[in-house]
Amino acid sequence: MVGVVLATPYGEGGGAVVVGSRQRPGGRSGRAGRVRLALGVVSGVVAVALCAVLVDRFVLRAEWWQVRHTVTGEPVAPQSGVGPPPGPLTASWEQPTRMHHGPVAGYDSVAYDVAQGQVVTASGRGLEVRDARTGAGRWSYRRSGWTLLGWSATRSRLIAYFERDGRRDDRLLVGFDALSGGLLWRREGDRPAAASRTTLRWPAGSGVVLTTDEGRRELTGRSAESGAEVWRRRLPAGCRLFEGAGRPSDARETLAALALDCPGRSRLLAVDPASGRIRWSRPLGSAESPEVAMLDGVTLASDGTALRAFDQHGTQFGVWEGDGVCGDAVCPSVLAAGRLVVVFRPEGARQGTARMEARDVPSGRVAWRRDVPAYAALAQAGGRVYALRPRLSEVLLPAGIDIVSADGGTTTTAPAPIAVDPDLPGVRPWMAAAGGLLYVAVAEAPPRPEGSARLIAFRGGPAGTGPAELGGVAEADWPDACALLEKPDLAAVRLDSYATGPTRASVGRVHLPHPVSCTYEPQRKARGGSRPGQDGTPGDGAPHEDDARPGASPSPGAPQPTPGPSGTRFGHGPSTAKPDGDRDGGGSDDRERGAGERDAAEAEPVVRGLTVSIRWVADGPATASRLLDSLQATQAQVRQRRDIGGDEAYEIGPTAGTIALRVGRFIVVVDASNPPGAAARVAHYVALRLR
Template structure:
């Protein structure tokens, strides 16, 4: 008879407890192993996280030349959505043109296109990860990703820049001094620069395989800036990094191939500077002064003042041995700047010019291209100035793009190569997150008109004060009104007709009449002593586009009009007549207030005008398409229905009316009908 191992009372013996413990331990190990395997081969698996396309199509580098002087036309354009990831401040979209390709970088990943055609070449994205930096050197490109919600999960990925082929991956590394505005960090000589967690050590890693090549401790007490706008930059043979040191910041230049410190210079404040590198020139803007250093670290030029560069680095290029910088000297008027060329390395000023507040500069083939946010204050498109490096002489042409330099996400950017000019700018959020738009421009048809107007003759521009007839104004209950025409000029071309016309009820001008009387008593009957005033003229809306010829400065400025009464056939509400015979029981509609009609642009063809209007609406946060206005296209801007932009053929017009609600739409309908009659 075999005895039972179970003790009396149903208790398990020692052997049973051991087996139970081993079973629990085995179960726990199995669960842990499954968790590890799931994390490694499922959660971290490349097969579902990564969207990676490559190309085998060859591509040739572009020549270093931009488009010739004259009008510009669009070759191709692309929009890229911004990515608002978990790390605040790194939601930019940045661009680069190199080796015949355009690289577009955002938190979503990398998109690389053919620079000539805009066709896709290769791309790389990781689901659940955000791209927070990138570097390029020679034919290698390296991207830095962090896992969303787990910043400790870091990944460097190396690519062949031409094919997009994956070369290597390395976990745990972090790049050195990433710029928030461009997401770029320094690299050169096939080496990318990384740092440790405390940002006190600099390491050079091979862009070929990610292996370490050298390591260097930063000067005592100093560390790299983190989360700065643009704390570093690099060329192939030199990298410059801003250091956060006790007392004030410093600028450190190293050889990326060996890690050897080339020079180390103090700056003027303890704030994070912005750093920009050109070929043999390093610029640093520290909020106190803009400093220019030569290849050996010698400072050869400085522009002092708190507002010299404003919130961003001053646009600059190196052309024909001269450093050309656009900056704001003390006392500069809003919208203005100064362009100055200094010899390298002597620092001698070759020339200086007062210019518009350029948003970006680029150079190619000895030509300097300067980007104006507006061709002229009242006109819609951006402008490009072609500046001679020898003496600063300038020619101007419109760019078929719209630009709002104050929108976040994309700092206005420009580059020139292969006979093309590349311009990038932000488009407005929401929808849902905003985006960046890149436009590639080529030289356009000369046309029969001046280049400053895109080849369109001055006679092709309608008179803004002729787009509403007296019947249109009577319908808006503006039986007694005054007009304020405003003219515009571009370069040496002055448009013959007003580009903007403001209508005000007669009663609203009583204060203005009193002001003119006060001017006469002060001995200034023309009012020219007042800012923004100009000689007066009577302007009658209607079929005729004739406007008195007045001598005025070649800038956008108003012309003070007189009451639109009597000779215009309008009824005077102070006298008996048809205009005063209104039903007593009906409550009169309110008079339109703040009415302005502006001709924003006349393009050389309807397609160009349509793209400009599309770009205009893309820079507005609140936009509604209106299909009841007439014409070819119309949009309503803003929280109220007070602004309507419309296109009829080649002409873009904007109508503003403060009140009553809906007045702008009714008047825009009349303007559209009038433009169709004139076309």
Template structure:
């Protein structure tokens, strides 16, 4: 007879209840165990969420030289997509050049390339995690990650900068004063700076092991800024950190190796300043002034004004014992920009001159490279000024790309090493996320023309007012118009012909005034004589400049509206068609909306903007832009006419 734990009437006995309890306990333990194992070996497992490549290939450091004055050409280039992670404001891309390598840091992770060739060396990224900070010192590189949707889960990881090998990882730490625009946080002398949850302490950790070396409490009532544009910076021997203190912010300088406070300075406002370290000289802009401090905390110079740096930091470099800065002088006209060189030892201004609004500076030896967002208005390419740090004398060269400094994602950046000039800037596509592009430039062919025009002779540039003829204008119902030519110069080179030409119907004459009937090219009395020319169509000899071309005002047909706001601009003449094609592609890459047009008849054409009012076209090595406010489709018809004639 087999025993049963079931009592009379089908009721469970004590043994049955024990088995049920044990079964429930076992099930609960199994669930907990599965959860723990799943979390450890699946959700947090390195084998699936980490993509890590390393290298054993050697790389040699680069000399501290950039390309010589003259035309520039691209040696190599790479694009990095923006990463729009869960933490707002940290979707930028940042770069650095050191030890023969280029580091690209974005929310996706780290990508390290050979600085000479652009070939990949090593990379690190974590699926489901976002990189929110990075630092470098000596031959080590440190990255800070937060898990998407779980900001409390954070991790620091240390790498060998040359091979990419993982040295250590620590959970829970957070970087000290990470920059929102460059994602950098301070490190130096083999020590990386971290902070606590309240941002009231500084901790120095070894970049070789991650172990704590020192800890220091910040001054009473002060804490580190969080989420600021650029609240700290460091080089090997000094770290400067902005402190959010009662009343006004402060600037604290510490020795990264020991944590010893080197100096502490009160700033001019309570807002977060922008801090830049230039080989021992600290630049800080706090909304009231731009100030420069030496290694010992002594103030080297100050440039007053609440708009002295505009909306961003003032570019600056240290070259030959001189601090060279670019700023907006207080009290001068809007947009005025000046470059000054200050002797670091004496604080004396050695030279200064008015300059364009440079977007970035870089130094190599005694030579300063300054990035112009535009070579000149209304020309297409960006420009690079090569400035002598001793005298301020400069030469200008076009860059083979277009820059829009207002695009989000990467602040324009430059570095020079190994005979190359590295430039990073933002692009709009792939839309809507955008991307950053890094271009390594080297010296290009000199050509037969001036360096400021890329070696193209001035005589190769056509007159913008000759690109449209009488029949073209009559077809647009512009058989009576006023022409306004626009001219420009690049450095000391003044182009001999107009680079833009604006066509407008003449203003109506008051009763009793001089008539300006059809075909009239007489400007209004208040128009400057230099800005009005005869209609190019007047040479045709036909009434209205139609030269036998049927008028769009056919008998009985509804009249088309007159084209308004028509401007034709010669944006660039390149040395060859390949260079021009690259530049046109760079133009459309900076546009939030650009559509290729294959019906214009040019080698290439793009419709730019939300409407069809702007057409950029390339014919051979010539790039032309047509703007027509209305009617719809007018810009495309005029662009087609230019393509046929050119």
């Protein structure tokens, strides 16, 4: 028998005590040993499980390391319900927000709201709340390892919905005081009712936020104050909420509208948020998920077959039929002076055009309608309707703001010193007006490739000496686009014989006196004589941008064969356009080019597709610089050029064929499709002419 010697205090005999083990001969344990072994194994398993639970709860799920939460105690006053007056606009403040490409596809947009003197920015990264007047930060909330997939607001409460990255069954609702950002409650497991991929918002009203079950066949109203259940309602048999749709729901304080996926075709369900009582239910025209928008007392639904308008009782008072009436988004619309003003695309409308229509509510009588540009967004305040047009004019750079009277549709136009590309992903153009400010959110390409959204708050700017349609700049300050290049400049790119195609522009009632764009096409000498455009003679042009056709009338602004100051010469490598000579003036220009550049030009192709466009004349260099920066921010591929000679220049696109240039308060774009480097050379000559 194997023994274990234990050291003990000496007894009377002064010896040690030897104690034998209970192991039986042959190495077998007794019953007590097996019990102790089993208990030890169970204890180890329990300890490991307990450690895992504790680590998950107090480390992995701990708020102290994964939450970044700031609050404020500063008061904020509500804003008045007015926007800026008609006239030029200037930026008051702006804020970019980077896109968050989380693990859930489609929920990478950025959404905004203006309420109670605050601007709320919601993105996958979390919530950011700013002072609507100054743009100063008030409070924010983010969770590391989690993505915000929805948010809601009612009264002075704001609720956010998060999912853990990689584990969609880990869900969390978080309630906040909307003014201070203070945490009110957290609840795990629930999911929002019909959250929108476009706005990230889901319905709430009357102090209640709407949630749903796993199968999306049940609605639950929870208190926005505490998260406690207020009511529960089963959806109609066979129907369930749409999930992951563009905009399947919307709400106001006293009414929530939700699209239902039902057998045969979808339905629109209107619910009282306070009690869960169904106010009305209406079938739609297809089985697709509709785009739902709600105004005060008016609900709009676009389902791919028509746009339908319902009053607060569910009575349809307007319908605009057509599968493309709203495109792939809900039609821009506002409610002003008791009228629904909506912008839609009538059948057969030209690209870039739309129709604006005002209908009385609830009679549905058409008060007025007229053709308009394809407005990207609408907002209303103080009886005025603000409409965002992506381009002030077809050939001009800045966006435009039309201020429309809801009474009769009369319109005034002013430029917005930003560039807008409504096709960029991440945020659909959005507008709101309050406190004398106009808020505009647009998408940007940088930081590439993620992209971002930019929110700009505009206020009324100085009137200037010119018309409001030109931002206060006088018409006479606009140069002639066909006079920016002279005969020596064109000869340097082998355009000794050319035809010009000038294009004019108008904004509202203002017609610019000179062409804003000039296209140069090479011509060959005819046998036995000459043709228009030969030897620098101007070709045909177009009198107006709306009916511009080369060949309509003689150009009044073609370059004349008079010598001008020479520019720095460029090398001929692809996309290089690096200066390698000295600037000279007067009559030496022709001699230099005749001896040097003409010899080199004989070996290179004639420039083709050359267009020089004056895209904008701002009231000052700072405004022009902001506008050019906004232009490059809408482009997927941009390279800054420091060798052109202007104040700022960018090479736009995958090739070197387009140069956007700023010289002082002038913004010019040069396009030359061939040969490589020609656009940079021509832009250099243009920069010298504008100095």
